[in-house]
Amino acid sequence: MTPFSYLRAADADTALQLAGVHARHPGAGHPGVEHPAAKYLGGGTNLVDLMRETIERPGTLVDVTGLSDRIAETGDANGNRGLLIGAAVRNTALAEHRLVRQRYPMLSRAIVSGASPQIRNMATVAGNILQRTRCAYFYDRAGSRCNKREPGQGCDAIDGFNRMHAILGASPACVATHPSDLCVALAALDATVHLSGADGERRLPFTELHRLPGDEPGRDTALEPGDLITAVELPALPLAANSAYRKVRDRSSYAFALVSVAAALSVENGTVTDVRLALGGVAHKPWRALTAEQALRGQPATEAAFRAAAAAELAAAQPLRDNGFKIELAQRTIVAVLGELAGHDRTGDGA
Template sequence: MNPFVYSRAADAQQAVAGIAGQTNSKLLGGGTNLVDLMKMGVETPSQLVDINRLPLTQIEELPNGKGVRVGALVRNSDMAEHPLITSRYPVLSQAVLAGASPQLRNLATTGGNLLQRTRCYYFYDPAFPACNKRKPGSGCGALDGFNRIHAILGQSDQCIATHPSDMCVAMAALDAVVRVQGPKGEREIAFADFHRLPGNTPDRDTNLARDELITAVDLPAIPFATRSHYLKIRDRASYAFALVSVAALLDLDGGQIRSVRIALGGVAHKPWRALKAEKQLAGKKPDPAKRAIVRALTTVAAIA
């Protein structure tokens, strides 16, 4: 691990100031992904700004029944078991519990989960020189290498890595909003716009600026989110990343589907909203729609 300077921020403004203008500074929350990458030599920050004392640990209702706000430093285990999440957004609770292990969930944060890096073998091993995500312009070892766990949607000739988060797949289906703070103040980023496809800049995972801090994620009020589920296909039952996963919300009107939300994980550089499938399922009866979804997921899992 390389030498680095450690500092502790007392508030959001101090945290932002600590990374503003510093190209090689990182914010430290739970550290479950960042510290691993530092040990392996993939991340080599010159400075770590500890944000664990910031007051971003609350899960609370938004005014006027607009939904629920989850603080950026809420631990994954606390989110998964919180009454507001389990009662209103069961798909999110299920997704969080499908990820990592109890020990890691006790440390990992909401903001860190949003920013975790791909689990591509070539990205994680500096012994492989070809990784455009780690070193832009060096190539993509996975294109002609071992790529069983890699992207089948939205990939480019620069990168076929996938986003590893389970939580983010559920948040994509919920149309969450990411709240961030930077030197110019606060702004909101729609979840669909937060993560990026690789394109020609695979080293950039998100549209978060280098000097911005995630402060919270807002979950909009969706009455039919109570009828939701998260399904994950993986190589083993415990602590394995998704080969393919799906977060689905269903709004029924009598015997027909009024609307549906579907997001896929493990298949693209970002959580993938299946918008065409959502449109095709609207107006159909649940049983035929269920069979269509199962067929589609079986196909995706076979490809992955």
């Protein structure tokens, strides 16, 4: 492991200062963000592994576990109630929170589906959001080419063992998948990320946080250098009370998703009035299934309609040699989860 300095921040402003992030001053000739090789450290459940493998080699670690670990209700003039989740909230605490379980059950189920209890007890919300891919070629620094690790080197996963890899949104530069379960639920729930950085405080829709690889696979997110996640906000979303998360994996404990589905559904008089849907295990980022959502609104809440919407979403899939099965698996999982939320029994489509 490369030697590094360890600093501890009590709040966001201190964290930015310790990381060497300075505000831009338009017109004053300021060169912009000054960001020596510093990384923010939450639970460290991913970053420390990457440092051991010398994939990440920060000169400084800024401990940000002193940021907010509170979960608080938000509200507007119309009485709509959302939740503001501090960046340092532990995954276990979020999954077990009463309001999360009541109003956003897909989020609680997604967290419990991820990692092990010990890791969930350590991992923070912001750290989970910023974890990097678990692609074996990305981790194999000594023997594999990886454009995400070293731009321009090539991607051995494309012609290698790629059973776990992306079928949507990939590029010739990278076919890795995003590993988080939490992030799939946040994408479906229209969450917003609160940030602090050189440009001050700002907010970013969660679906715009993570990037597809394109020709810059080393850039996982839309964050600017030194940006710090301070909170995640969940909007008031009544249909989220009828939501679920299902993860299909090789074993029931401590395995990453082959395919996962986060869904919320509202049905009135047998018709889909609103829906949220996101997929995991299929793309470089949590995949918001907007095509399927559009296809479902106003349609009968039947298995046939669910199947047609799932097929429309997966029509753009481009499988690799070993992962073509994910197309059918994703479609079947979407239909099963939507059927569960619509109250279908196992022998019929509920029509």
